[in-house]
Amino acid sequence: MARQTENGLGTTNLAQSAQGPKGDATTRLALRLLSAGPLLILVLLVLGIAAVTPAFAKPINLGNILAQTSVIAIVAMGQQLVILTRGIDLSVGSNLALCTVVGGLAYQATGGTLPVVLAMLATGALVGAVNGLVYVHGRLPHPFIITLATLSICRGLALALAPGHTTMRGMPDPIAALGSQTVLGLPLGVLVVVLVAGLLLVMTRMMVVGRWITAVGGNPQAALGMGIPVKGVLVAVYVISGLCAGIGAVVLAGRTDAASPVYGQLLELDTIAAVIIGGASFLGGRGHLGHALIGAVLIGVIRNALNLHNVEVFYQMVAIGLIIVLAVEADVLRSHLEARARVQQARGTA
Amino acid sequence: MTEPSQPVLSIRHAHKRFGAIHALQDVSLDAWPGEVLALLGDNGAGKSTLVKCISGLHALDEGEIHLHGRPVTLASPTAARAAGIETVYQDLALFDNLSPAQNFYAGRELSYPAWLPRPLRFLDKAAMRKTAAEVIDRLQVRLPHPDAPVAMMSGGQRQAIAVARATVFARNIVLLDEPTAALGLREARKVLELIARLRAEGNAVILITHNMDHVTELADRAVVLRQGRKVGDLKPDQSSRQDLVSLIVGGEA
Structure with a gap:
């Protein structure tokens, strides 16, 4: 999965001679296993936990995991695109809180549903646009700085704007339904994840902009040389990440039937962890939406299982941390294997 | 092939200055279809500057560039590519995380x-895959895993992909900046064969290299630059080899 080959030349009339040396096949098998690793771990983990914890596999618990994971999953998909372009978006958690507060204010002012949704999405996208534009046109060395700044600014604004600087109860019924209603046994919030994933999948896999995002992540210098509008691509990526935070805000506000300036604390770390655990490269260039989704569910499953066993929350944090180390080591191992594949190519076939 | 009546690319009295440094002084050269033109010179002789002027990275201070006899302005790499000039840089400019076709x-x-803004259009993957496969096939580049990301490929395969990419789009001229510098003997040989095939297909090829063996073997003509000036334009073969070296280093032959 790490090295997707969705668009190769496989079916064509190329000399597909299979006489590459044996080591080549082994390296490629190892790489394939490595890229399937996170999904494999998820499946094994689910089966293992289900075997020892009867409560885990109950439909209601599985539905709970997905519902609890939905916000991380949505925001992590935006984060994945940012990380793909060698960046990072630290502002997503505060951005999400600000989105809910602005949405809550819109609800108080209008009482409608649409204004609330639009307010949340627009706020998210606007913060993303600020991140992207300042990063690109301020010629900052790394997006860490600007998104760290907006992390602080958004949290401050959210607290300042919220009446009484605290949680605002109540959301319009259609939004609250995201938490209370189910379709085919799935919480509505989970359907939002599917919808966002579908849209982003079309964009990243089928549209020119998606290919440009991958290219910018792979080699920004070459992208510039090949006439790809690198700055525009980067701004777009941060806007999408902000928009995902806005969508996450709608889902979280719906699930809790409230808006709050303290929502989304450490969400930036959860989403980054999800992307890395899922198998994307932290150095950029490698990764797809599946990584964000698998990582988010993996985190959800681990937390849920430890909760069911009454393991205290600090050990959950330790567990997640250990898995991050594992994921990064897997990425290092992958680069080694790829280097070996290059040498084998030079020896065997050149 | 019938003798072409005019050069594909013609540079007339090119000058380029970087502050006090006169990097190109009154350099003129012609590149003909079906010909490999070697561009020789020691480090700092102006080869790279000249290539960058042709590929649109630098603008000439004085002088003209003609394509098929018509003067052109190459204001950017995009403009140069649009004019049918493809450049294969030493540092490749490939995307490691994309397949050869991508x-x-x-x-x-x-x-x-076409009515959508370009970023929002849908990729015509089938057409791109087909063309790429045809070119790779035609140039007899052997890729055992043609749909793998190029990160998995050897230096020679990557260079071959870069050269093949240039041939898809080059309608006038292919510039190769030290294409074999980072390669082993066997892989370098493959790239040389590829360059010979480009020539056979009627492309005008400009080859920058330090390897005199490659020059005498492959080049139809050699232009030598020294300290920004053109100091030689001759047919390289075993007998002129010593002359070429003298021209490059500036000793009296």
């Missing part, structure tokens, strides 16, 4: 429908 079309993807 690399071919990066930045100029075939897409539809």
Whole structure:
């Protein structure tokens, strides 16, 4: 999965001679296993936990995991695109809180549903646009700085704007339904994840902009040389990440039937962890939406299982941390294997 | 092939200055279809500057560039590419995380429908895959895993992909900046064969290299630059080899 080959030349009339040396096949098998690793771990983990914890596999618990994971999953998909372009978006958690507060204010002012949704999405996208534009046109060395700044600014604004600087109860019924209603046994919030994933999948896999995002992540210098509008691509990526935070805000506000300036604390770390655990490269260039989704569910499953066993929350944090180390080591191992594949190519076939 | 009546590319009295440094002084040269022109010179002789002027990275201070006899302005790499000039840089400019076919079309993807803004159009993957496969096949580049990302490929395979990419789009001229510098003997040989095939297909090829063996073997003509001036334009073979070396280093032959 790490090295997707969705668009190769496989079916064509190329000399597909299979006489590459044996080591080549082994390296490629190892790489394939490595890229399937996170999904494999998820499946094994689910089966293992289900075997020892009867409560885990109950439909209601599985539905709970997905519902609890939905916000991380949505925001992590935006984060994945940012990380793909060698960046990072630290502002997503505060951005999400600000989105809910602005949405809550819109609800108080209008009482409608649409204004609330639009307010949340627009706020998210606007913060993303600020991140992207300042990063690109301020010629900052790394997006860490600007998104760290907006992390602080958004949290401050959210607290300042919220009446009484605290949680605002109540959301319009259609939004609250995201938490209370189910379709085919799935919480509505989970359907939002599917919808966002579908849209982003079309964009990243089928549209020119998606290919440009991958290219910018792979080699920004070459992208510039090949006439790809690198700055525009980067701004777009941060806007999408902000928009995902806005969508996450709608889902979280719906699930809790409230808006709050303290929502989304450490969400930036959860989403980054999800992307890395899922198998994307932290150095950029490698990764797809599946990584964000698998990582988010993996985190959800681990937390849920430890909760069911009454393991205290600090050990959950330790567990997640250990898995991050594992994921990064897997990425290092992958680069080694790829280097070996290059040498084998030079020896065997050149 | 019938003798072409005019050069594909013609540079007339080119000057380029970087502050006090006169990097190109009154350099003129012609590149003909079906010909490999070697561009020789020691480090700092002006080869790279000249290539960058032709590929649109630098503008000439004085002088003209003609394509098929018509003067052109190459204000950017995009403009040069649009004029049918493709450059293969020493440092490759490939995308490690894309497949060969995706690399071919990066930045100029075939897409539809035309009424949408370009970023929002849909990729015509089938057409891009087909063309890329045809070119790779035609140039007899052997890729055992043609749909793998190029990160998995050897230096020679990557260079071959870069050269092949240039041939898809070059309608006038292919510039190769030290294409074999980072390669082992066997892989370098493959790239040389590829360059010979480009010539056979009627492309005008400009080859920058330090390897005199490659020059005498492959080049139809050699232009030597020294300290920004053209000091020689001759047919390289075993007998003129010593002359070429003298021209490059500036000793009296």
